[in-house]
Amino acid sequence: MYRECRQCEDKQLSCENADGKQVLWNMWKNQRIDKEKDGKKTVGNKTVKEKVIGTKETLADELNKELSRACRHVFNIRHQYKSLKYLQQKMTHEEIMVHIDFSENYNTKYANEIQSVLFDASKQQINLHTGIAYLGDDKVSFCSVSDCLKHGPAAIWAHLAPVITYLKTRKRFSVIHFVTDWPTTQYRNKLNFYLWCTKVFDYGCTLSTWNFLEAAHGKGAADGIGAAVERAADKQVHTYQKDITSGREFVASVQQCSSGMMFYVEEQSILELESQLPTSLKPLTDTMKIHQLITDNRSEIAHRVVYCFCRHPVICSCFSPTRVLFSEYVLQLEPDVEQKEDMDERLIGRYCIIDCDGLPYPGLILDIDEEGAEVSAMCRVGANRFFWPLVGDRLWYGKEKIVALLGDRTRIGDKTSSKTG
Numbered sequence: 001m002y003r004e005c006r007q008c009e010d011k012q013l014s015c016e017n018a019d020g021k022q023v024l025w026n027m028w029k030n031q032r033i034d035k036e037k038d039g040k041k042t043v044g045n046k047t048v049k050e051k052v053i054g055t056k057e058t059l060a061d062e063l064n065k066e067l068s069r070a071c072r073h074v075f076n077i078r079h080q081y082k083s084l085k086y087l088q089q090k091m092t093h094e095e096i097m098v099h100i101d102f103s104e105n106y107n108t109k110y111a112n113e114i115q116s117v118l119f120d121a122s123k124q125q126i127n128l129h130t131g132i133a134y135l136g137d138d139k140v141s142f143c144s145v146s147d148c149l150k151h152g153p154a155a156i157w158a159h160l161a162p163v164i165t166y167l168k169t170r171k172r173f174s175v176i177h178f179v180t181d182w183p184t185t186q187y188r189n190k191l192n193f194y195l196w197c198t199k200v201f202d203y204g205c206t207l208s209t210w211n212f213l214e215a216a217h218g219k220g221a222a223d224g225i226g227a228a229v230e231r232a233a234d235k236q237v238h239t240y241q242k243d244i245t246s247g248r249e250f251v252a253s254v255q256q257c258s259s260g261m262m263f264y265v266e267e268q269s270i271l272e273l274e275s276q277l278p279t280s281l282k283p284l285t286d287t288m289k290i291h292q293l294i295t296d297n298r299s300e301i302a303h304r305v306v307y308c309f310c311r312h313p314v315i316c317s318c319f320s321p322t323r324v325l326f327s328e329y330v331l332q333l334e335p336d337v338e339q340k341e342d343m344d345e346r347l348i349g350r351y352c353i354i355d356c357d358g359l360p361y362p363g364l365i366l367d368i369d370e371e372g373a374e375v376s377a378m379c380r381v382g383a384n385r386f387f388w389p390l391v392g393d394r395l396w397y398g399k400e401k402i403v404a405l406l407g408d409r410t411r412i413g414d415k416t417s418s419k420t421g
Contacts, residue, residue: 020057095173096135101218103225108245108246130144130222154273194326197299211307349365353405
């Protein structure tokens with residue numbers, strides 16, 4: 001399904017009667033749009049359906065590209081559910097599995113509210129981090145609550161601290177498997193990787209895995225717990241006439257009618273963790289492709305695009321895991337690729353490499369703002385052939401999607417691509 005085995009690596013839709021004539025088709029694209037609110041200009045993203053003009057060969061290439069993504073997506077979904085079910089059935093007495101997710105922020109409520117309060121858009125919100133722990137034959141649902149609304153790596157581990165400490169009282173374990181969805185601002189980023197491969201050893205673990213669920217398929221028990229907890233809080237307000245105006249009141253109210261464990265997280269705990277984060281970490285290679293992380297030594301990580309537990313409890317070598325020492329110098333760009341500069345107007349007119357769905361594309365920077373750049377990207381034909389489309393493919397890309405700036409000739413992996421004017 002990854003088009004890498006001999007049986008299916010060359011399977012593609014072919015274009016018959018390729019005569020070079022132009023055809024028209026519709027295609028979904030992301031666009032950066034300018035907005036104005038309260039006299040302030042902001043920039044947002046919008047998904048639109050655009051008409052695209054090109055040859056039949058170009059249309060076939062675009063369709064093959066989409067089919068390749070769809071095949072990988074379907075394979076990942078099926079494989080991850082099969083693997084996680086196998087792991088849950090085969091876990092030893094030294095292992096636990098924890099499925100976590102941030103729930104929707106809870107709006108504070110009064111039992112009786114006057115109209116100006118009822119429709120007040122500035123109501124205080126409460127942050128909920130929910131999950132379920134599988135302890136062999138036992139299960140523990142939990143919810144950590146904070147008045148601090150941060151969802152970043154420091155907040156994640158501040159929320160996990162009381163949970164892991166409590167689980168240690170329920171069961172002795174040395175291996176912990178995390179299961180989460182993959183938002184890049186929360187779980188799937190270098191700072192969370194750094195905290196994870198150091199903090200788990202502080203809790204006495206000798207091995208840990210972090211397993212990311214496929215995009216759009218991360219819902220599960222953790223989300224159900226979040227919904228149940230919020231309903232329980234609403235019941236306390238509307239039925240028992242209790243005011244919930246803070247995180248501590250939320251915990252006190254829900255704990256009375258819930259079988260799950262409730263924890264309160266101080267904002268100071270999050271700020272302390274933030275102050276400990278290194279400032280010069282570089283990201284892991286192909287972060288957006290990674291679905292499994294493994295650590296068995298402090299600050300050392302193995303990662304792979306597909307997770308596997310076929311030799312459980314031994315870590316297998318399937319899907320070629322890459323092992324790195326996660327220090328302040330995780331990734332160095334190759335010497336003939338210029339490192340990215342700060343985003344300013346000097347970059348307009350420069351050629352660059354952008355990351356689109358995990359693949360590199362050459363492009364020309366047309367415009368710059370604080371969040372990213374507008375790039376006219378080339379189209380891909382085959383493994384390492386690019387061409388400029390008749391209708392320019394102009395899209396806005398975030399700073400993290402601009403991999404490198406190009407010189408006259410630049411080495412990309414094991415291939416070479418020339419700058420095209």
